[in-house]
Amino acid sequence: MASSSSSGLTFKLHPLVIVNISDHYTRVKSQMHPPLTATNGSDGVDNTSSSPSSSSSSPSRSPPPRVYGCVIGIQRGRTVEIFNSFELLYDPSTHSLDRAFLEKKQELYKKVFPHFYILGWYSTGSDAQESDMHIHKALMDINESPVYVLLNPSINHAQKDLPVTIFESELHVIDGIPQLIFVRASYTIETVEAERISVDHVAHLKPSDGGSAATQLAAHLTGTHSAIKMLNSRIRVLHHYLLSMQKGDIPCENSLLRQVSSLLRRLPAIESGKFQDDFLMEYNDTLLITYLAMFTNCSSSMNELVDKFNTAYDRHSRRGGRTAFF
Amino acid sequence: MDIEQKQAEFIDHFVKQASTLNGSALGSLVAEATSNPSLFAFSEILDVPTVLELEGTDNSVYLDVLRLFAHGTWSDYKNNAGRLPQLAPEQVLKLKQLTVLTLAETNKVLPYRQLMQELDVSNVRELEDFLINECMYAGIVRGKLDQLRECFEVQFAAGRDLRPGQLGSMIQTLSNWLATSDNLLVSIQEKIKWADTMSELDKKHRKEVEDKVEEVKKSISLKFHPVSRQTLTTEGMRRSSLNLVE
Numbered sequence: 399m400a401s402s403s404s405s406g407l408t409f410k411l412h413p414l415v416i417v418n419i420s421d422h423y424t425r426v427k428s429q430m431h432p433p434l435t436a437t438n439g440s441d442g443v444d445n446t447s448s449s450p451s452s453s454s455s456s457p458s459r460s461p462p463p464r465v466y467g468c469v470i471g472i473q474r475g476r477t478v479e480i481f482n483s484f485e486l487l488y489d490p491s492t493h494s495l496d497r498a499f500l501e502k503k504q505e506l507y508k509k510v511f512p513h514f515y516i517l518g519w520y521s522t523g524s525d526a527q528e529s530d531m532h533i534h535k536a537l538m539d540i541n542e543s544p545v546y547v548l549l550n551p552s553i554n555h556a557q558k559d560l561p562v563t564i565f566e567s568e569l570h571v572i573d574g575i576p577q578l579i580f581v582r583a584s585y586t587i588e589t590v591e592a593e594r595i596s597v598d599h600v601a602h603l604k605p606s607d608g609g610s611a612a613t614q615l616a617a618h619l620t621g622t623h624s625a626i627k628m629l630n631s632r633i634r635v636l637h638h639y640l641l642s643m644q645k646g647d648i649p650c651e652n653s654l655l656r657q658v659s660s661l662l663r664r665l666p667a668i669e670s671g672k673f674q675d676d677f678l679m680e681y682n683d684t685l686l687i688t689y690l691a692m693f694t695n696c697s698s699s700m701n702e703l704v705d706k707f708n709t710a711y712d713r714h715s716r717r718g719g720r721t722a723f724f
Numbered sequence: 725m726d727i728e729q730k731q732a733e734f735i736d737h738f739v740k741q742a743s744t745l746n747g748s749a750l751g752s753l754v755a756e757a758t759s760n761p762s763l764f765a766f767s768e769i770l771d772v773p774t775v776l777e778l779e780g781t782d783n784s785v786y787l788d789v790l791r792l793f794a795h796g797t798w799s800d801y802k803n804n805a806g807r808l809p810q811l812a813p814e815q816v817l818k819l820k821q822l823t824v825l826t827l828a829e830t831n832k833v834l835p836y837r838q839l840m841q842e843l844d845v846s847n848v849r850e851l852e853d854f855l856i857n858e859c860m861y862a863g864i865v866r867g868k869l870d871q872l873r874e875c876f877e878v879q880f881a882a883g884r885d886l887r888p889g890q891l892g893s894m895i896q897t898l899s900n901w902l903a904t905s906d907n908l909l910v911s912i913q914e915k916i917k918w919a920d921t922m923s924e925l926d927k928k929h930r931k932e933v934e935d936k937v938e939e940v941k942k943s944i945s946l947k948f949h950p951v952s953r954q955t956l957t958t959e960g961m962r963r964s965s966l967n968l969v970e
Contacts, residue, residue, distance in 0.1 A: 612923030616916050623912045630905045637898040644891050652767045653728045653735075656883030659890065662897050663829055663881055670833070670877075 409545065409564050409585035410479040413597045415469060415520070416562055418483045419549045422465045423522050427551075430463060462551060464488075466495060466521050466533070469547055470507060470514040478545065479588065480517055482507075493532050495519070518545035524552065526565055526580045534567055535578070543567065546580060560587075727764065727863055727882045734763045739772055746774040754786045758793050759814035764822065764864060766794040767885035785809055794885040797823040799842060817858060824859055828881035836874040848874075 466488040471480040484503055487496035504516060519537055521530065526548055537544040543566065550561035565580040572579070589597065602617075636658060642648050643655075738757045745753060757763060769775060770790055778787040789808055792801060798819050801808065811819065820843050827834055827842060836848055845851045852869060855876060859865045866880040886894075 612919045612926070615919045619912055619916045619919070623909060623916070626905055626909055626912070630902065630909065633898060633902050633905065637895065637902055640891065640895050640898060644895060652765065652771075652885065653732065655886050655891070655894075656765060657728055658883070659829075659886060659894055660881055660883035662894055663832075663883075664879070665897065665901065 406476055407566070407583065408477050409583055410477065410588040411547075411562070411564070411585045412471075412479070412481050412588055412590070413593050415480055415483045415547065416549065416560065417597075417600075419465070419467065419520050419522065419547070420551070422467060422485050423463070423549070423551050426463045426465050462522070464522055467519065468495075468500060468503070468516055469518050469520050469545065470504075470511070471517045472513055473515065473517060478517060480545070480547070481514060482511070483520055483547075486519070493529055494536050495533055497536075516540050516544075518547065520547040520549065522549045522551050524550050526563075531567075531578060531580070534580075538567075545583070730762050730863075731765050734760055735765060735768045738763070738769050742769055742772040742775055746777065750775060750778060751783060751786045754790050755812065755815070758789065758818055759812055761814070761818075761862070764818075764825070764882060765885055766790055770794055770885075793819065793822065795887055797826050797842065798844065799823075802844075820854070821858055821862065821864060822884060824855070825864060825881050825884050828865060828878045829884070832878050834876045834878065836876070839876065 465485065467483050467485040469480050469483045471478065471482065473479070484507070486503075487499055488494075489496055500516075507514060516537070518541065519533060521533075526546065530546065534544060534546055546565040546567075548563045548565060550563075552561075554561070562585075564583045564585045566583045567578045568581050569576050570579050571577075602621075639648070640655075640658065643650055734757075738753065741753055742750065754769075757766065757769060775787065775790065778784050785808060788804075789811075792804075792808065793815075796819075798816075801811070801819060823842055824839070827839065836851060839855075840846065840848075840851055843851070843854065845854060848871075852871075855865075855869065860867075864882040865878055867876055867878040869876055
């Protein structure tokens with residue numbers, strides 16, 4: 399598959415799609431281990447025939463299942479915006495997606511979102527494959543140029559980007575035969591307000607091993623640190639701009655200067671008497687609560703220790719032969 | 725910001741007009757510009773060469789008016805009322821608005837007394853009406869009126885035209901801000917490192933204690949197999965064993 403960039407379409411991907419695909423994949427995968435039934439293990443999705451029989455109970459590493467589905471969204475002019483997705487059945491015998499189900503789902507979605515069209519399909523895996531082209535061609539009668547969204551489910555800590563690739567199909571001439579091949583396309587992530595909140599929430603999930611207070615503190619501080627760093631870099635830009643305006647490298651732009659001066663007049667932002675009062679009060683409250691908590695902890699462990707001690711050296715115990723030792 | 729956007733077309737319009745006219749015709753232009761309810765920025769008009777030519781001529785009074793509107797306040801006008809032409813009511817209003825902006829430059833909390841003095845307003849009701857209707861609804865200031873403490877807390881004030889010296893002080897403020905935020909970043913880094921080292925130490929300590937406990941347990945169990953007596957805790961077991969064996 400070629401990896402050159404594509405035609406002039408701009409793609410915008412919503413995070414909901416990514417979450418959907420990864421959720422779908424995770425569901426299928428978690429229902430495979432331990433393998434439950436002989437054929438499929440989840441609602442409405444089949445594994446590819448390439449995975450060894452899932453009825454084997456050995457915990458051997460079978461290749462991860464591939465999940466398939468459809469992506470829907472809006473296409474306006476040259477911008478393709480992918481909003482949502484849903485799962486589809488894959489029929490390994492005919493190497494195609496279940497058509498009837500797709501149409502039924504499409505109808506249902508049309509009732510709720512009348513503007514959304516089927517823009518393409520998705521799958522998981524590390525790279526686009528030959529068999530995918532069949533599915534792609536099958537969808538071409540719904541949408542003349544479907545997109546193929548590929549999610550790579552293998553976790554790679556070194557990789558900083560999203561493991562999502564969007565492929566388009568183009569007609570290239572290879573060895574004298576015009577063929578449809580996949581070409582990568584670049585995309586941007588576009589969020590609606592609600593999506594931003596949920597993605598933010600997911601991103602801030604604490605590690606599941608219940609990170610200690612120190613790691614939580616570190617995580618919180620890191621967040622603050624990066625926010626301040628961004629602010630810092632922007633102020634630096636302004637500073638540089640003003641300096642060069644002063645030196646005369648750039649003609650003075652009064653409107654900008656006025657805006658900067660009004661901005662600077664908002665500083666210092668938190669220095670009124672009321673703020674100090676509130677701040678100190680909250681600070682003292684927090685310290686007090688922490689102290690109280692520590693106290694309670696200490697007294698309870700003391701209590702336990704004393705209990706144990708007493709049990710061990712109880713003078714009135716009738717346990718054989720042991721005298722009070724101290 | 726929005727005020728700048730609102731002003732932008734007026735500024736262009738007046739600048740174009742100013743470059744075509746000159747002399748006394750500019751007088752009426754100046755009057756028009758200063759009465760315009762949405763225009764608060766005059767430095768662009770001041771930069772037009774035909775306007776600057778007015779300096780020193782008979783019509784320099786118009787240039788003075790323009791300069792007054794760009795940098796001065798209502799009290800400046802009153803002090804120089806002799807030299808400057810009579811201002812129309814809209815111009816007076818505009819000048820008062822600009823005065824509020826100038827006052828907001830220096831303090832964030834403006835006492836009513838000062839405002840009343842600067843704006844020649846005699847009672848609080850009138851002052852508040854002026855602030856609310858003319859300044860806040862026009863969008864040039866945003867803030868809170870505190871009647872109990874009789875002050876006006878400014879949260880945002882639009883910028884006035886810059887005097888030549890102000891650029892330097894703005895750069896100074898910016899560099900201070902930068903320095904503070906850099907220091908803050910460094911101290912946050914240190915805090916993060918401290919938190920990490922503390923948790924490391926804690927983990928090590930915990931592990932050491934557990935190792936010790938394991939060791940003692942092992943040594944006890946080696947020495948002390950035939951304990952038939954029921955003891956409640958490992959602690960008790962240890963003690964009883966120590967009593968008996970040695």
